[in-house]
Amino acid sequence: MPTPVTNIPVQQASLDPLRGRTVAVLGYGAQGHAHAQNLRDSGLNVIVAQRAGSPRHDQAVADGFSPIDLPQAVRAADLLIWALPDDAAAEIYPTAIQPHLRPGQTLGFIHGFVIHYQQITPPPDCDVILVAPKAQGRGVRREFLAGRGVLSLIAVARDHTGHARPTALAWAAGIGSHRAGLLETTFADETEADLFGEQAVLCGGLSALIHAGFETLVEAGYPPELAYFECCHEVKLLADLIYEVGISATRDRISTTARYGDLTRGRRVIDADTRDRMRQILAEIRSGAFAEEFLRDRAAGSPRMQARQAEDRAHEIEQIGQRLRDLMWNQTGTQVSK
Secondary structure, three states, X not given: OOOOOEEOOHHHOOOHHHOOOEEEEEOOOOOHHHHHHHHHHOOOEEEEEOOOOOHHXXXXXXXXXXXXXXXXXXXXXXXXXXXXXXXXXXXXXXXXXXHHOOOOOEEEEOOOHHHHOOOOOOOOOOEEEEEEEOOOHHHHHHHHHOOOOOOEEEEEEEOOOOOHHHHHHHHHHHOOHHHOOEEEOOHHHHHHHHHHHHHHHHOHHHHHHHHHHHHHHHHOOOOHHHHHHHHHHOHXXXXXXXXXXXXXXXXXXXXXXXXXXXXXXXXXXXXXXXXXXXXXXXXXXXXXXXXXXXXXXXXOOOHHHHHHHHHHHOOHHHHHHHHHHHHHEOOOOOEOOX
């Protein structure tokens, strides 16, 4: 059963447990670059492991790091932050990481997938922790530079040294999350809730809803440009408002027509059948069926994912959207004034 989330007083988050120690960020991708830079800017000793010859290696160099290979980083560090793809764990860990671990090290994860679905088995004499910022890497970096932070989830799967939790809190403070908020949870709950949110709402559910709305208007004879604006473009405006003030307060800020339509029609779109399918999706996540399916597809070269991506890239909404964005934005990314 899920474990209640506990609020952690931000005063408990001190950098001291990591001062004088070495932090290795394994991978310089979407989250890795933000954690590496924020921790370094917080005054900690940070090294980066990233394969030479890759664009991310070049970016790490441009950001002032001297990337090394995984075995070197593992041997040198006290805290290892896994910022590598979930599906690469079973291949990378046994050869590039496990043989180089030593007792007392800490394995840190930004997402619980690898541990929860047992893609690797850390040795019993290492701590295993999680710090999961509730934002994409660019947001983690942007908020840190602005003197703020993003809320992070904290979890401890193994505390061999007795210092696992303070280490996790120091890591969270190093990326700026103590400025926003810290919540304590478990690897299982973070993993399963995160996957469900991505699949049913934030990514899968949202993109499918946008496509369905666009197609409904176009099939009814409305210009695709209008369909794009009403069903895709304006999502950002409402999402930003919900992010700032919540759902109920957002309703107070929209027209009475929109509010009435929201309250009387939304539940006809997301009905009992939709909720049943959401429960099925959650059941697949909790049982491990989704993880098995995902890893099987990746091992085969991602044929299912690539086919779905190609299908969506060919959708009319992509061509219409690109044309309209070209009208609205100039080459510097600044919105064209009207």
